[in-house]
Amino acid sequence: MEKGKVNIKKLIVIGGSAGSLEVLLRVLPGLKVPFPYPVVIVLHRKQSNDNLLTELLSLKTKIKVKEIEDKDALVNGIIYLAPGNYHILFEEDYTFSLDDSERVNYSRPSIDVAFQSAADVFGGALTCILLSGANADGADGFLYVKERGGETIVQAPETAEVAYMPEQVIANKSADKICDIDGIANWLNRM
């Protein structure tokens, strides 16, 4: 485990709600393979116990896509997907813990919970990306990530199917960068 920990120089966490799946389906095919860092995706989804989303995302990239199980270790070059009905938390030894406590912002998984926990462990080595959505989840998380030196990127509201979620982090001034969909893909590949 220690070895993995030393090897991981950066973590990317992407959060999204309504309208964000389409963005991912456009961004993932363009990501370079192998991808140098772990990527964690936290989506609000209706169906909880289906593998459909994992399969759907897998079809769009050569990068391995894995739904998170409790205590899985972070590994570079893998895309992790938060399971439905659990919050995801990051441990100091770079493993995941799952948590089925109360919803946050009506959501489980909550994007805020994931962003905040990732910031506790990764601080300045964290990049968070917030996509389309109709919920304020992610806005507090973005502030928290900034306070701890992390980087924040938001999908440009005018390119989002539902602009509400991106607008919240522009309003609270916690976004470092505002990118359209191609911009997000380019940014990830240049990291």
Place this chain on the structure above:
Amino acid sequence: MEISVDEQDLKLLLNDLIELYGYDFTDYSKASLVRRIKRLLTLDHFPSFAELRYRLKTDPDYLNRFVEEITVNVTEMFRDPDFYVALRQQVLPAIGSKPFIRIWHAGCSTGEEVYSMAILLHEAGLLHKSLLYATDLNPNVVERARQGIFPLAQMKDYSENYIAAGGKSDFSSYYTAQYNRVIFNEQLRTKMIFATHNLVSDSSFNEFQLILCRNVLIYFDKELQNKVFHLFDTSLDRLAYIALGSKETLKFSGLHGTYKQLGSNKIWRKEK
């Protein structure tokens, strides 16, 4: 403003809990434990971490509140219906041939899982020769489980879960509704034994054909998970089963080699 919880302070508080009350949370998942403590600091308006520690040391009644809020009691009947289909089709026929069936629900919370299991056993014609041991470290939830009274408002969802889990009867025949609550039938409850049991510090107390420990181990770190898996191992008959939550796994434990997983279900059979 959020209060930060530093590692040294946390250690001191956890030590107090062991020394004063015998509750050991040391090997719980740090990320989750710290998050729950921060939440409690906010909920109960503590100005600092030190004040929480002081309150816990001086007010034994507050311990109840602490345990209640630090642990997570979320549960439902027929949670993950596919899991119950696998129990019906693969596990019950196998353990049903025994003259007597003992099942342990470790971390039963308010009991929804236990009542679901009793219904399954009843429908398989096995309830009369079964005993369901339901334990949790939190005495409050154990007491609620014992009563078998649940909010009427949840029955619609539970009934849907029941049908998705392969239930063929009328779900409402298993309970009686009174005002906004329901009480489950006496016939189901007579087969249940409730007790407090702490997986961290208490030992094995019987041999079982099936142990369910679902969505409890996610709150433990890997070492503690392993310790609990060994406790389960000594509590399982040969060819008995262990069932975990839908995102939990036996694969990081030392037992991995001697247990066989049933397809992709979170159910393993003890082979040796």
